[in-house]
Amino acid sequence: MRNILSIAYKELVIYFTSPMAYVVAGVFLALTGVFFIDSVDQPFALASVRGLLRNTAFFLMPLIPPIMTMRLFAEEQKLGTLELLLTAPVRDYEVVMGKFMASFAILATMVLVSLFYVVVLIFYSDPDLGPVLSGYLGMLLYSSTTLAVGLMASSLTGNQIVAATVSFGIILLFSVVGNVSAVVGGAAATVLENLSLISHFEGFAQGVIDTSDVIYYVVMSAVFLFLTIRAVESRRWR
Amino acid sequence: MSTPVMIEASHLTKYYGDFPAITDVSFSAQKGEILGFLGPNAAGKTTTMRILTGFMPPSSGAASIAGYDVVTESLEARRHVGYLPETVPLYTDMMVKDYLHFMGTIRGMEGKAIQRRISDVIQICRLEEYYKAHIAKLSKGFRQRVGVAQAILHEPEVLVLDEPTVGIDPIQVVETRQLIKSLGGERTIILSTHILPEVSMICQRVIIIHEGEIVAMDTPQALAERLQGAERIQLEVAGPMGQVVRTLRAIPGVQDVTFTDLGDRRSAYSVISRRGDEMRANLAKAVVEQGWGLLRLETVSMSLEEIFLRLTTTEEA
Numbered sequence: 001m002r003n004i005l006s007i008a009y010k011e012l013v014i015y016f017t018s019p020m021a022y023v024v025a026g027v028f029l030a031l032t033g034v035f036f037i038d039s040v041d042q043p044f045a046l047a048s049v050r051g052l053l054r055n056t057a058f059f060l061m062p063l064i065p066p067i068m069t070m071r072l073f074a075e076e077q078k079l080g081t082l083e084l085l086l087t088a089p090v091r092d093y094e095v096v097m098g099k100f101m102a103s104f105a106i107l108a109t110m111v112l113v114s115l116f117y118v119v120v121l122i123f124y125s126d127p128d129l130g131p132v133l134s135g136y137l138g139m140l141l142y143s144s145t146t147l148a149v150g151l152m153a154s155s156l157t158g159n160q161i162v163a164a165t166v167s168f169g170i171i172l173l174f175s176v177v178g179n180v181s182a183v184v185g186g187a188a189a190t191v192l193e194n195l196s197l198i199s200h201f202e203g204f205a206q207g208v209i210d211t212s213d214v215i216y217y218v219v220m221s222a223v224f225l226f227l228t229i230r231a232v233e234s235r236r237w238r
Numbered sequence: 239m240s241t242p243v244m245i246e247a248s249h250l251t252k253y254y255g256d257f258p259a260i261t262d263v264s265f266s267a268q269k270g271e272i273l274g275f276l277g278p279n280a281a282g283k284t285t286t287m288r289i290l291t292g293f294m295p296p297s298s299g300a301a302s303i304a305g306y307d308v309v310t311e312s313l314e315a316r317r318h319v320g321y322l323p324e325t326v327p328l329y330t331d332m333m334v335k336d337y338l339h340f341m342g343t344i345r346g347m348e349g350k351a352i353q354r355r356i357s358d359v360i361q362i363c364r365l366e367e368y369y370k371a372h373i374a375k376l377s378k379g380f381r382q383r384v385g386v387a388q389a390i391l392h393e394p395e396v397l398v399l400d401e402p403t404v405g406i407d408p409i410q411v412v413e414t415r416q417l418i419k420s421l422g423g424e425r426t427i428i429l430s431t432h433i434l435p436e437v438s439m440i441c442q443r444v445i446i447i448h449e450g451e452i453v454a455m456d457t458p459q460a461l462a463e464r465l466q467g468a469e470r471i472q473l474e475v476a477g478p479m480g481q482v483v484r485t486l487r488a489i490p491g492v493q494d495v496t497f498t499d500l501g502d503r504r505s506a507y508s509v510i511s512r513r514g515d516e517m518r519a520n521l522a523k524a525v526v527e528q529g530w531g532l533l534r535l536e537t538v539s540m541s542l543e544e545i546f547l548r549l550t551t552t553e554e555a
Contacts (some may be wrong), residue, residue, distance in 0.1 A: 002343070002346075003344055005341075006340060006343040007344065008334070008341075010329070010336075010340045013331075013332060013336055013340075014329060014332060017332065017333075017372070017479055018331045019332045040482050045327075079327050079328075079330070080323060080325045080327030081328065081329055082327075083288070083293055083321075083323050083327060084321065084323060084327055084341075084388070085344070086292075086293055087291040087292055087316055087319065087321050088316060088341070088344045089313045089314075089316040089317040089345060090344050091313070126247045185359050235293070235294055236294055236295055
């Protein structure tokens with residue numbers, strides 16, 4: 001655990017010494033602000049953050065996590081620092097988890113800062129807080145899955161652009177995979193629908209915490225983190 | 239009490255796909271020894287070091303550091319190694335102090351010990367002024383020092399330094415060599431280089447590696463003497479150059495003759511031949527018998543450079 005924390009701490013230091021964290025947070029908060037205004041600036045608008053969270057999941061989550069994770073392994077591979085890191089007495093999974101935790105800490109902070117919009121809602125009206133809390137829980141789970149995807153993509157290459165593109169592709173693919181389910185039909189359709197990142201988020205946005213949705217995001221995160229660990233290990237048998 | 243063996247490599251072989259980077263590499267180093275790993279580029283030096291540091295396992299064979307197998311007891315082995323890779327990889331976005339602190343923690347050092355050691359290594363590597371500098375802003379020479387600082391930070395018993403003096407200015411090269419020398423004695427150091435004088439300056443033992451195989455392993459002095467029993471004899475002869483060369487080459491035991499024209503019918507010849515007094519006698523006799531003037535004849539000991547070249551260049555007849 002100590003190793004995981006020191007690696008996470010190191011990543012945080014790098015996020016904040018480079019302009020990375022500030023730029024990403026700025027873009028994230030600016031866009032969520034637009035989403036929020038858009039959702040309340042309508043006739044008969046509901047005092048909810050459902051629209052904000054949906055738009056965030058659909059537009060920002062394929063974009064922000066790949067950018068945040070692209071350097072985590074790709075840069076170390078390119079700089080050669082991975083060699084020093086992996087010859088220190090740390091286990092491969094500790095490196096992966098440390099990096100994951102650092103990126104999650106930042107994204108989660110940004111997501112939670114957007115709770116400010118909820119404060120605005122409470123100030124002017126009386127929003128139903130149940131769906132707000134479940135929505136934010138869903139958003140955190142969603143973040144963790146997309147970050148895990150990004151981390152895996154980063155571990156496969158020494159090129160950050162390639163890493164970002166691959167993770168962008170995978171996240172988008174899992175976002176829209178449910179849309180093509182009608183074409184295939186039958187059991188395949190059910191599988192595709194259940195693979196969809198977006199469809200599992202609907203419940204949370206509406207205020208329903210379904211165990212299967214929670215498990216979906218946890219399992220997806222775990223699978224991609226596992227693949228990342230294997231990719232880091234692969235230097236041993238390549 | 240015998241000195242403990244700190245580095246042990248036996249029959250290491252590593253394939254990249256079908257290509258063997260190293261083949262059957264075996265050697266060992268005792269406590270306190272400075273071992274030089276000499277070879278041209280792509281000879282397999284870095285591969286060997288990556289195996290020793292636990293970055294990747296060998297395809298076959300085994301290696302151990304301080305008695306711990308680098309594959310089966312990898313974490314324990316890694317705890318005893320300080321490593322400076324050839325490219326001196328550093329996190330350019332970090333400050334020197336943060337970087338060293340991080341390297342200390344992931345090597346399992348305690349907070350107080352880290353602080354104490356950081357101030358030590360900052361002094362040893364003369365980084366005082368750059369303690370709070372961003373690594374990105376440091377010159378190559380200072381990055382090299384930071385690299386050395388992180389390698390010795392946790393006081394490892396074994397130091398693996400891959401080309402530690404490449405790409406820094408001459409004064410820093412001298413300083414780095416002195417530093418490495420001063421680190422020996424307590425620690426076991428294995429360093430790779432393709433600079434030959436460096437090896438005779440700091441190493442007690444040299445391994446010459448070529449195309450992934452060890453071609454020679456000895457002390458620098460013994461290596462210089464031993465080389466296939468050969469020695470270099472220099473002659474100065476007054477006589478027709480072409481004929482002299484042909485005559486010299488015809489003498490049994492002569493391996494190679496190079497020559498320079500000194501003008502005025504005089505030329506200098508450098509002969510690599512079998513070792514022994516009778517060689518010189520034979521050379522002298524051959525020259526005199528032809529009626530040429532033998533102006534000078536002496537043996538010169540071969541430099542490590544020459545040995546290296548002779549061992550690692552495929553000879554043509």
